[in-house]
Amino acid sequence: MATTIPTTHKAVAVPGLRQNYTLIDRPTKRPAPGEALVRVDWAASSPADVHVIDGGVADPQFPFVTGTCFAGTVVQMGARDPAAAPHRTQDLRAGDPVLGFTFGPPDRKTHQAYLTTPTYNLGRRPPNVSPEQASTVPANLVTAFHTLTRDLGLPLADGQTGTGTATDNKDKDKDKPVLLWGAASGVGQYAAQVLRHYGYANVVAVASARHHAYLAGLGATACFDYRDPDVVERVRAHLGGAAPPYVIDCIGSREGTLRPLTKIAGAGSRVAVMLPVITREAATGDGGGEVPEYEMDIGKVLAGEWAEGVEVRGVRTYFYQENEFFKYHLMPEIVPDLLAKGVIQPNRYKVVEGPTMLERAQGALDILRGKAQSGEKIIWRVSDE
Numbered sequence: 001m002a003t004t005i006p007t008t009h010k011a012v013a014v015p016g017l018r019q020n021y022t023l024i025d026r027p028t029k030r031p032a033p034g035e036a037l038v039r040v041d042w043a044a045s046s047p048a049d050v051h052v053i054d055g056g057v058a059d060p061q062f063p064f065v066t067g068t069c070f071a072g073t074v075v076q077m078g079a080r081d082p083a084a085a086p087h088r089t090q091d092l093r094a095g096d097p098v099l100g101f102t103f104g105p106p107d108r109k110t111h112q113a114y115l116t117t118p119t120y121n122l123g124r125r126p127p128n129v130s131p132e133q134a135s136t137v138p139a140n141l142v143t144a145f146h147t148l149t150r151d152l153g154l155p156l157a158d159g160q161t162g163t164g165t166a167t168d169n170k171d172k173d174k175d176k177p178v179l180l181w182g183a184a185s186g187v188g189q190y191a192a193q194v195l196r197h198y199g200y201a202n203v204v205a206v207a208s209a210r211h212h213a214y215l216a217g218l219g220a221t222a223c224f225d226y227r228d229p230d231v232v233e234r235v236r237a238h239l240g241g242a243a244p245p246y247v248i249d250c251i252g253s254r255e256g257t258l259r260p261l262t263k264i265a266g267a268g269s270r271v272a273v274m275l276p277v278i279t280r281e282a283a284t285g286d287g288g289g290e291v292p293e294y295e296m297d298i299g300k301v302l303a304g305e306w307a308e309g310v311e312v313r314g315v316r317t318y319f320y321q322e323n324e325f326f327k328y329h330l331m332p333e334i335v336p337d338l339l340a341k342g343v344i345q346p347n348r349y350k351v352v353e354g355p356t357m358l359e360r361a362q363g364a365l366d367i368l369r370g371k372a373q374s375g376e377k378i379i380w381r382v383s384d385e
């Protein structure tokens, strides 16, 4: 691929708390050993962007470059890193299509024309998946793997590695209910599909009624509507009054999701909650109204309201690479393989159009600030090339 590598490139960044995006120039970092320089073609925007921009979660340094999930094209590979464990994306070449979940320093963020990141944050995009579809996948599929293994302790086939198939899973837990509250979210959709693949046959989904048929197609075996005033009673009745052993709160809203779950979880339930927990919703969609508030310490949320014997855990996917196997194999190998085989269906998506990168990015942020996304990932074309 004969691409001239620029010395600087365009990025969108927020200049301060609760502000809108501005366009900035960033230096284009040449890849060090173990890294790749990638042109970002499509990126997703996520609720996490709002948590950081409007809520100050994780103490952002401004100007703050957002974005963790993308599809793009390799421009230049760094030398092999002899210290890194072998993995497939060390063999990528300029011109190869990739997708990735990449976080940390600004060089790695996805809301810019070029990013530079360790190759273990990337996977080769299989030809049956378009770049638009691919941009919906990495962060939330990795979150599903991380949550199911680390926070719920569920074996995915051969131990915690996630390399097996449904037939490998002899675990007796596969018939026990796994409750996905907020299953229409990206996290929920991928969790349902990963569970199905590894042989979990009792997945109870809570989502808007309009998504029930779709979720059934992804592996949900029973669906309930969280807007039904009797939803708690209906879920409890479905479970025969027993406490569900495994629960994922795919949203993490104190009043919207955790409060009803305190009435369903019981002794022996393990509840994995997406952090940060939203303790006060923003009142308006423009980031300028009531300020949203969040809590990162799950032990402080509805403390004393859980039944005795419920284990509540806060999910932090940014730590998934503490699992060395996942670090070197989840994005480079497992994610592309599951996509290539059609085991994982990418999220449906809404493309935010606009004449410039800045307008597309801002349009995506506005949708998320207004909580107007429903069952679809919000994506936009980054590169203007």
Ligand SMILES: NC(=O)c1ccc[n+]([C@@H]2O[C@H](COP(=O)([O-])OP(=O)(O)OC[C@H]3O[C@@H](n4cnc5c(N)ncnc54)[C@H](OP(=O)(O)O)[C@@H]3O)[C@@H](O)[C@H]2O)c1
Pocket (backbone or CB within 6 Å): 046, 047, 048, 051, 139, 140, 143, 181, 182, 183, 184, 185, 186, 187, 188, 206, 207, 208, 209, 211, 226, 250, 251, 252, 253, 256, 257, 274, 275, 276, 315, 316, 317, 318, 373, 374, 375, 376, 377
């Ligand atoms: N800590 C971590 O490691 C981690 C990782 C990934 C994501 N997260 C967090 O997890 C949350 C979800 O992320 P995402 O990307 O999956 O979001 P998303 O796809 O944008 O979620 C949108 C969906 O949320 C559902 N929803 C909203 N409020 C709900 C409620 N009260 N009850 C049930 N469903 C509700 C809506 O469902 P309907 O369409 O049915 O109304 C909507 O489809 C975000 O806050 C994100 O920051 C955390």
